[in-house]
Amino acid sequence: MFLFRRRPAHLAEPVAAYLDAPRPDPALPWRAVPYTVIDVETTGLNPRRDALLAIGLVDIDEGRVRLDRCWQTLVRPPEDAPVNPESIRVHGLLPQDVADAPPTEQVLPMLLERLRGRVLVVHVAAVDIGFLRAALRRLYGVDPRGPAIDTARLALHLHHDQRVLSGFDQEPALQLRALAERAGLPVYAEHNALNDALTTAQLFLAQASEYESHGATRLRDLLRAGGCLR
Amino acid sequence: MDEIIRFLLEHPPFSQLPLLQIQRLASQVQIEYFGQGVPILVQGGKPSTFLYVIRRGSVDMVRERDGVKDVTETYGEGESFGYVSLIQGKAPIATVRAREATLCYLIPAATFQQLRRDYPAFAQFFARSISERLEQALQHRHATAAPELFQTRLRDLITQPVVTIAPDTTVREAARKMRDAQVSAVLVDLPPYGILDASSGIVTDRDLRNRVVAEGLDYNAPITQVMSAPAITMPADSLVFEGLLQMMERGVHHLPLSEGGLIIGIVNYGDMLRLQSNNPLLLPQRLVRAHSEADLRAYTDQVTATVGALLDAGARVSDIGRAVAAAHDALLIHIIREAEAELGAPPCPYAWLVLGSEGRYEQTLRTDQDNALIYADNAPDDAEAYFAALADRVVEQLVRCGFPRCPGNVMATNPQWRQPRAVWQNYFRQWIEVPNEEALLQTAIFFDHRPVYGTLDTEASLRPIIRRTRESRVFLGRLARAALRQTAPINFFRQLVLERRGEQRGLIDLKYRGTAMIVDLARLFALEAGIPETNTIARLRQSAKISSLGETSAEELVAAFELLGLLRLRWQYRQLSQGETPGNQVEVAKLTPLERRELKEALRAVAAAQHGVAVTYQTQLIA
Numbered sequence: 001m002f003l004f005r006r007r008p009a010h011l012a013e014p015v016a017a018y019l020d021a022p023r024p025d026p027a028l029p030w031r032a033v034p035y036t037v038i039d040v041e042t043t044g045l046n047p048r049r050d051a052l053l054a055i056g057l058v059d060i061d062e063g064r065v066r067l068d069r070c071w072q073t074l075v076r077p078p079e080d081a082p083v084n085p086e087s088i089r090v091h092g093l094l095p096q097d098v099a100d101a102p103p104t105e106q107v108l109p110m111l112l113e114r115l116r117g118r119v120l121v122v123h124v125a126a127v128d129i130g131f132l133r134a135a136l137r138r139l140y141g142v143d144p145r146g147p148a149i150d151t152a153r154l155a156l157h158l159h160h161d162q163r164v165l166s167g168f169d170q171e172p173a174l175q176l177r178a179l180a181e182r183a184g185l186p187v188y189a190e191h192n193a194l195n196d197a198l199t200t201a202q203l204f205l206a207q208a209s210e211y212e213s214h215g216a217t218r219l220r221d222l223l224r225a226g227g228c229l230r
Numbered sequence: 231m232d233e234i235i236r237f238l239l240e241h242p243p244f245s246q247l248p249l250l251q252i253q254r255l256a257s258q259v260q261i262e263y264f265g266q267g268v269p270i271l272v273q274g275g276k277p278s279t280f281l282y283v284i285r286r287g288s289v290d291m292v293r294e295r296d297g298v299k300d301v302t303e304t305y306g307e308g309e310s311f312g313y314v315s316l317i318q319g320k321a322p323i324a325t326v327r328a329r330e331a332t333l334c335y336l337i338p339a340a341t342f343q344q345l346r347r348d349y350p351a352f353a354q355f356f357a358r359s360i361s362e363r364l365e366q367a368l369q370h371r372h373a374t375a376a377p378e379l380f381q382t383r384l385r386d387l388i389t390q391p392v393v394t395i396a397p398d399t400t401v402r403e404a405a406r407k408m409r410d411a412q413v414s415a416v417l418v419d420l421p422p423y424g425i426l427d428a429s430s431g432i433v434t435d436r437d438l439r440n441r442v443v444a445e446g447l448d449y450n451a452p453i454t455q456v457m458s459a460p461a462i463t464m465p466a467d468s469l470v471f472e473g474l475l476q477m478m479e480r481g482v483h484h485l486p487l488s489e490g491g492l493i494i495g496i497v498n499y500g501d502m503l504r505l506q507s508n509n510p511l512l513l514p515q516r517l518v519r520a521h522s523e524a525d526l527r528a529y530t531d532q533v534t535a536t537v538g539a540l541l542d543a544g545a546r547v548s549d550i551g552r553a554v555a556a557a558h559d560a561l562l563i564h565i566i567r568e569a570e571a572e573l574g575a576p577p578c579p580y581a582w583l584v585l586g587s588e589g590r591y592e593q594t595l596r597t598d599q600d601n602a603l604i605y606a607d608n609a610p611d612d613a614e615a616y617f618a619a620l621a622d623r624v625v626e627q628l629v630r631c632g633f634p635r636c637p638g639n640v641m642a643t644n645p646q647w648r649q650p651r652a653v654w655q656n657y658f659r660q661w662i663e664v665p666n667e668e669a670l671l672q673t674a675i676f677f678d679h680r681p682v683y684g685t686l687d688t689e690a691s692l693r694p695i696i697r698r699t700r701e702s703r704v705f706l707g708r709l710a711r712a713a714l715r716q717t718a719p720i721n722f723f724r725q726l727v728l729e730r731r732g733e734q735r736g737l738i739d740l741k742y743r744g745t746a747m748i749v750d751l752a753r754l755f756a757l758e759a760g761i762p763e764t765n766t767i768a769r770l771r772q773s774a775k776i777s778s779l780g781e782t783s784a785e786e787l788v789a790a791f792e793l794l795g796l797l798r799l800r801w802q803y804r805q806l807s808q809g810e811t812p813g814n815q816v817e818v819a820k821l822t823p824l825e826r827r828e829l830k831e832a833l834r835a836v837a838a839a840q841h842g843v844a845v846t847y848q849t850q851l852i853a
Contacts, residue, residue, distance in 0.1 A: 064336060065261035067234070184286055184331055188233050195231065198261075202333065205263035209331075213265050 008141045014109040015140050021117035023147065026220035030208050031063035033219045035149075036114060037121040037204065039196035040131050041091040043077055043084050047130035051077035052104055053093050056193030057114060058201050060121070063208075065201045071114060072194040074101035091191050104135050119219070120148035123176050123200045125228040146229035147219075151200055154207045154226035155179050179203055234259060234335065237285065241308035243355035244283075247345070255345070260336040261285075264328035271312055271322040278312035278322060280336035287332030291324040304329060304827045308819070313356045316342060384473045384487050385466035387502065388495030392426065392486075394419050395433075395453060401442055402449040404433055415484040415496055418457045426493040431459030434484050463488045466495070469549065472556045474502050523630055526561065530596065530631045533557045537594055538803055547594065547795035548767050555591040559584075559682050561631065562624075566683045569623040577613045580605035581684035582624070585640065589678040590749070590764045594799050595812060599625060599633045600675060603642035606686055607651045617648055640675055651691050658695045665708040673709065677753060678764045689762065699757040706758055710847035713750035718837035719743045726830060728818055738829075740798040741814035747836050748791045751843065755779045766791055778846040783839050790832035797825055 011019070024033045038057040044050030056072040058065055076098050077083060083095045111132075122128035125148065132144045152174045173179070180187045180199050183206045188195035211221055234256045238244040244252060260280070264270055264287075271278055273294055284307050291303040291311070302324060305311055315322040316339055346353040393416045395404050408416055418431035433453055441447065441456040462480050464473055466487040473485055483499040536557070537550055566582055585600040587593045603617055621642035629635060642648050649657075657676070661669040677696060681688045699705050719727040719738055728736050738744075752769040759773035767788050774784035802812035818826065 063262060067231070067257055067259045067261070070231075185333060186233060186237075186286060188231070195233075198231070202261060202263065205261070206331065206333075209263050209265040209268070 011140060011142070012109065014112045015136075015142065018112040018116050019142060019145055024117070024119055024219060026147075026218065026223060028219050029217050030212070030219050030222055034118045035060040035121050035201075035204070036118045037065075037197045037201040038115075038128055038132075039123070039193045039200060040128050041093060041191065041193050042127070042131055043081055043087050045127060047127075047134040049081070050087075050131075051075075051081035052107075052131055052135065053077060053083065053087075053091060053098055054193040055107065055111060056195070056197040057111075058194070058197045059114075059118070060201055060204070063205065065198065065205065067198075070194060070197070072197075073107055073110070074098050075107050076101040076103045078103070105139055108135055108139060120144070120146070120229065121151065121200065121204050122148065122228075123151045123196070123203070124174070125150040125153070129229060144229060147223055147227055148229035149204070149222055149226045150228040151176075151179070151203050151207060151226065153228060154204070154222070157225040158207060158210060176200060176203065183207075231256060237308075237335075238283075241283070243352045246351045246355075247349060251345070251349075255337065255341060258338060258341045260338070262334050262336055264289075264332045264334070266328055266330050268328045269325055270328060270332075270334070271315065271324075271326040273323065273325040274321045276321070277319055278315040279339050280312060281310055281316055281339075281342045282312045282326075283310050283335040283337065284308065285333045285335050288329045289332055290327050290329045292327055293324045301827075303823045304830070305823050306819075306826065309823055310356075313342075317346075317356065382470045383467050384464060384470055384485065384497055385489075385495070387470065387497045388466075388487065389501070390495070392417055392493060392495055394426065396423075397431075397452065397454050399453045400450045401438070401447065401453055401456060404453045405438055405449075408433075408435070408438075413496075414498055417461070417486060417493060417496070418453055418459065420459060427491055428463055428488055428493070429460045430486065430493055431457035432461035432484060432486060432496075433457045436483065458482075461486050461493075463493060465489070469552055469556070470502055472552065473497065474499075477502075523627075526564070526627075526631050529561060530558075530633075533561075534596060537799070538806075541796075541799060541803055546792055547799055548592075548765075548792060550594055550799070551590075551592045551795075554593055555588065558588065558593065562628070563683050565624050565627045565631075566620070569620050569627070572623065573616060573619055576605075576620070577616050578606040578609040579684065579686040580617060581681040581686040581688050582642065583679045583688065584682050585675050585679050587678075589680040590766055591680075592749075592766060592795075594795075595802060596632050598636045599628055600636055600640050601625070601642050602640070602647040602676070602679065603649075604654050604686060604688060604691070605648075605650055609650060614648075617642075618645070621648055651686070654692060655695055658692060659698075662695070662699055662702055662705050665702075665705045670708060670712045674750070674753070677757070680764055693762050696757070696762070697760045700760040706754065707847050709754050709757065710843050713747070713754050714840055714844055716743055716747050716750075718747060718833045718840060720830060720833040720837055726818060726826075726833070734815070736817055736819055737815045738818055739814050740794055740801065740816050744794040744814075744833070744836075745791060745798060747840070748787055748794070751787065751836075751839055752791075754843065778842065779839070780842075783835075783842060786835040787839055790835040793828050793832045797821070797829060800825075 036057050036059050038055065040052055040056075041054040042050050042052055052075040054072065054074050056070070058067065058070040060066065061069075074093070074097065083093065083098065088094060120129070129144060129148060136142050136144055155174060176196060176199055177187050177190060180203050183203060185199070185202045185206060188198050190196060190199075207226075208222060211217070211225065216222075216225075235249075235252055238247075238252050238256060239249075244255070247255070270282065270289060273292070284305055286307060288304055288306040289311065290301045291305070293300050293302045311326055312322070346356070390411075390413060393407065393411045393413050395407060395416050395418055397418055397420060399407075399418075404416060408414070415432055415434040417426060418433060419426065420429050420431055431454070433456060437456050437458070442449070447456065462476065462482055463486045464476055466489045468476075477483060477485060477499055484496055485498075486493045486496050488494070533554060537554060541550065562582070562584070570576065581604050583589070583602045583604060585602060587597065588600060603621055605613060605617055625635065625641055625643045635641060640647060657672075661672055661676070665673075679688070679692075726738060728738055749766050752766040752773075755773040755777040756763055756769035759777040761769060761772045763769045763772055770779065770784045770787050770791075773779055774781045779787075797816065798814060801816045805812045818829075821829065
C-alpha cells in the first residue's frame, strides 16, 4: 500500500493506468510472464543531473524476444542538460540528432503504456531505473513500479552459486557484452538503446533457462535472485 | 537489428531475398534460447509454428522408431529446421533437441508462407531439402539392395556352371560338348585332376576357328593341342571394369574366375558389354585405339570425367580408386610399351613401381607422379643407361598426359630410385633398422609400392624384408608415434575442432587431418601383422584379427575412410566444377548437415583408433 502513499490526486490517464495495472503473479512459470526489456542512453550517469537521450525496448512473451514488438525513440534533453561531449563518445548521439526529438514529457506517456502490466528487465538497475524514476518523479511525482529484474544482479547470483559449487573465485565482469559473450550469445552493436535492450533480452533468456534447468522455474525464483524494484 | 539483417544476408535461402524483404523479415523475427538437451520440437507433437534458424549453437534431430532413438542429423549455425512440419501443417517427424545451448531466430508461420508464395527460389530451397532427404534415403536403400553397375563384381556375371572336359578329349568331342551346353568356352581339367585350379586350360570358340578350322587341324587331335594353359584368370571379386581391362591387355574374350584357388565360373566379353550403356567400362577400349599423344591426353581427361560420373552415381571411393588405378595402370603400361618399342628390349628383368596413393589403389584425381624402378642384380653394363632413358621417356610422357612431376623427385628418373634389387633391399633394411625421421618419411611412400609393369618379381624381392617390421618393436613404435602426430580434429564433446583464425579459419583438411591419418594407421597395423597389402581398406580388414586393431575398430575405420574420402572427393569435384583448383581444405560451413554429421562420426572413429594405438604402443614413452 505504501506505493500509493505519494500518489498525487490527479494523474494523467497513462500514468494512472500504469500504476493501476495488476502485477504478474510471482507463482507463474517464468515463460508465462510478459516482460519488457529496456535500455536508455543518457548524457551522463547521474540520474539527478543528466538527461535521457534515447530509449530502446523490446518485449518478451512466452519466453521469446519479439522483434515485432520493439520500440525506440530519441529524447530531446532539456536546455539545462545539453549533450555533453564526453558522453558522445559512448552513445554517438550528437546535439543535432536529438534537437528535433520529442522531449521527455511526450515520450514518457508512450513508454508507460508499453510498460503497463509487464515485468521490467534491465541491465544494471541503478542507471536505467534510476533515470526512469527521476523522470517520473519530476513530471508526475510518482515512482516506477515493480516488479523489475536486473540481469547484472542475476549474473552475480548465478556466479555466486557457481562459486559455491566449484570454488571459482573471480568476480565476473558484469558488463553486458562480457556476460553475453560468456553465455555464447551474439552481441548487437553496443550503445544503441535498442541493440543493448536486445542483447539484455537474450542474456535474460539464457539466465532464466539456466535457473529453469536447476528447477527454479517461476517468476518468484527470478525475482528472488535478481529482483530490483518492488 | 543490423546484425540480424546481416546474419540473414549471409545465410541461404535468405541471402537470395531482396534487402528490403530481409529488413522486413528481420522486424518480424522472434528470438528464443534453448538450454542444452531441451526439446524444441517433439516427434508426433504439436506442429511447428515457426521456421527456426540457428543463430548460435546446434541441434540434433532425433527420430524414434520401434522404441529406438537415433540421431539422424545435426544442424548448426545458419541452418533452418521445423519447415517440414510447418509446410505440411503436421506433427514433426522428428524431435529436435538442443545439442548445446542454442539461440534461434524464429520466423512466424505467416511470414514464412508469404515468402514462399512471393519468392519461388525461397520456396524451392525448402522443397529441395525435403526431396533431397528422401532421395538420400532412397539412394541408401538402392545401394544396399541393387549395386550400381560400376560396383558390379565379375562373380555377379556368372550365369552357368563351368563346363569341363578331360585333356584326352578330341577337338570334335569338345566342339559338340560346347554346342550342347551352349557355351563359348570350356575348361580343360589338367593335373591335379578333378580339381579346377589355376593351372586349368581353356578352349574357346575362337580357338576352334583360329587354331582348328583355319589351320586345317585334324578334328580327332587332342584338345590339349588347341587349348591355352594355364588360362588367364581373375579373382571373382574383381570389378567388371578390371576384368574388361584384363581382357583388353591380354587379348582374350573369356575370363575364368577364381576364388580360394579354385575356378568357380567363366565370364565372357559379351556378358560385360551387355552391362554397359554410357558407362566407364568403355574407357579401356579407347586406350587400345589411342595412337597419338592427343589420344592419351583425351584418355586421362576421360578418366577424370569418369570419376565425376561414378561419384554422381553414388560409388564408394574405394571402388572409384580401383577403377582409376585400373585405367591409369592401363595407360602406364601403354606408355612403357611404347618406350620399350623405341629403345628395344630391356637388357634384364625389371619392374616399374607406383608408390603412395597410386600404390594403394587410392588415387582419384590426377596427382603428382610417384614412381620407381627396380631391376635385376648382375645386370649388363648398359642396363643403367637403358633404364635411365626408359624412365625419362615414361615420366615425360606421363607429364604430357597430365601427371605433374613429383616435387620431391620421387620418380624413376632420379637415380636414387632407379636401382638394382640388392640396393633396394638395402634401402628397406636401412629404413627398418634405423627408423629416423627421414626413414619414416620414406616408409610412407615406399612401403606402399605396387608393381605395374615388368617381369621382375618384386614381391619375392622386397616383401620378405618388409615383413621383418613385424619383429621390430622399435620400428613399429616409431611408426606408431608418427601415426599419432596428427590428431583427429574432434574434441571430447564431439565437436569439430576448426581453425579459429587466419586464412585457415573454419576450414578442415580432409587429407592431413582425415584420410591420411587412417592410411598411416592402416600401414602400421599391416606391418604389425606382416601383411603385404598396400590398399588401406584391405590392410585394415586383413590385419583386424592379427594386429592390435580388432575387428570392430577395423570396420569403423573402413567406414570412416570411405566417408572422409567421399567428402573430400565430392568437395574437390565441387571446386573443379566451379573452376577452382581442387584442394583438401573443406569449409565446414558449406557442408550439408548430413555431411557434417558424418564427418564427426568418422573423425570420432579415427580418434578412438588413435587412442588404442597410443595405449598399445605407450607412445609417450618412446624417446
